[in-house]
Amino acid sequence: MATVEAPIRPQTRLHEGPFVNEPLTDFTKEETARRMRAALEKVRGQLGREYDLVIGGKRVRTSDKIKSINPARPSQLVGLHQKAGKEHVEPAMQAALEAFASWSRTSFEERASLLFHVGDVLRERKFEFCAWLVFEVSKNWAEADADIAETIDFCEYYAREALRLSRTELPVQMPGERDTLLYIPLGVGAVIPPWNFPCAIMAGMTLASIVSGNTVILKPSSDSPTIAAKFVELLEECGLPEGVVNFCPGAGASFGN
Template sequence: MMLPYKHEPFTDFSKEENYRALRSALELVNSQLGKEYPLIIGGERVVTEQKITSYNPANKEEVVGVVSKASQELAETAMQDALKAFESWKEVSPAIRANVLFRAAAIMRRRKHEFSAYLIKEAGKPWKEADADTAEAIDFIEYYARQMVKLQTGVPVQSREGEFNQFHYIPLGVGVIISPFNFPLAIMAGTAVAAIVSGNPILLKPANNTPVVAAKFVELMEEAGLPAGVLNFIPGSGAEIGDYLIDHPKTRFVSFTGSREVGCRIYERAAKVHPGQIWLKRVIAEMGGKDTVVVDSDADLDLAAASIVYSAFGFSGQKCSAGSRAVVHQDVYEEVLTKAVALTETLTVGNPEEASTYMGPVIDKAAFDKIMSYIAVGKEEGRLAAGGNGDDSKGYFIEPTIIADVAENARLMQEEIFGPVVAFCKARDFDHMMEIANNTDYGLTGALLSNNRSHIERARKEFHVGNLYFNRGCTGAIVGYQPFGGFNMSGTDSKAGGPDYLLLHMQAKTTSEMF
């Protein structure tokens, strides 16, 4: 019998031994900078002439690693190897597939600080954010292994006299996994292992900003005993190999995390049936958010300010769950804004390799330019209350920025920025708060700070988001505790880290035998 599931604890870096462990891991990773990583197709290492160079966003001249880049021809080879692997992998007992994951989780647990160090260097994550990303990856691997053990016997159904009915789950087929830069270990690993433990070989195309983290994960899965061809590592261009694989008649499902624009395009492409295709492709999509922290007139105002600030500026606001809108009751608006500005001004921005850094860089030049353009828009739509400056001379650093007095339908309140910018909007009463909270195209996360029980219960019903939190921030869902996924243009509400997630990678089969 397995022990009860508990999520991987976060590391306390105030303890000297933990501080030294991550420092040592950073030294190790710094000694590995510039290393080359091949594609892995059918268990074979493939080196290509075309490369993806991964740079440190905090030091844009520093090369983290150089990764081979897949072509359409190699993507097709990977598809054929995955199809071949499916014939054997689907027959492997779910418990044995789960055991591969249990071993992978154990290996990652032992190398936790090493993976966190790669996240610091390649994604620009500060210590605590990197540690949380690695912990979440371990959680996903462990949790999905346990879920597969639970699901292996199917679900009981009724049988009449003289018959025996069974209802169980079988794998789908080859899946394409397209993972994002912002949780380059947790989301990449979670989406990959969910498909794999369900019996499906995958083609993994990680974000081009963070391919080294993915390469290290693929090495770990090999070490854990995953058979060749089940996980094929094929970084490359979305336009060249992404579209090709989404359109491929043998692709059975696509699991995507990223922007609304790309997610909608994938959903549309995957809906078309191509010659030789004998199924309707499934799409699992998580596409972003415009998330609101709502503050009631009777809330704990210090807690409210902290919830707004840490939800907005954790990992430089580069989370689909980030609280980029603060909707505050008019009676406490100025006090909450003042407290939030004061707290924001205490945040340290700088090199994420330093333990004291709260906020590192944004991911690249394109992100920097986009966010700075939104800050310019914000200065027109509202009042700059904190931050507002950027510096891309060495890395892509932007100050945590608060724009006050923004109208509820302004661009800053409606469009996903994906950076350290939060808009403050004043609300007349609770009806107005709920109206503003639900006035976007998205529905991912939200938070309500209130001590009014009737308002909390109303929000539980009316606040239309997939993950709603009371008296805390709107980021930081824990696997198995707060299954994560959203409504409307936030995606397919796939609820990663929840009891239904593996079912999206399988199909149900009923058998009925007469005696």
């Protein structure tokens, strides 16, 4: 995987007000179309790079590879990925379990703040992420924009829900009892998303897990691992601790099972 930039220190800013869907982009406006074309050219210059597995924050290379190909141009390599095998399952599980011990004890506010921050940065880079979808799964501009807008929605919505659920509730009290209701993290989850909404569904499953205090082993679709790699890089830039999300593209019949 490419070298990750220095972490963007999250600002402690918990969004107030009701949830509102991210507006879709109007590509009939010349300035908007110009920005999208510029993003496509920027991403075009990054095609064909090699991406590593990320297990417990460590970059891992394998002999087997996954080639992500532009389905509209089969000769165009979008990204070359390491292919996780059965031998990587236990290290990924142990890394996620180790991270769970500390991540599960972070506050709902801290985890929600991270999601809000990821959404803010993703909003700033929307055209760039859209461009990756155009190349990797041949989405048109509007389809790619809707995919990224939904990803931002998940950042905003799940963060708000985490804050709502963090408030301790007092059920009906019975004589001689002191009853409370609270939500706790459960452990390690496997996230295995499909390829048709390769950013939104992948990110939604991952974000819902980590904002709840759980840790994740992420096995993206072999048809769309690059957009998942870019999203994991973004999580790292925004300050997600090592081991909370472990990036392991691989075959469903081996690593997936």
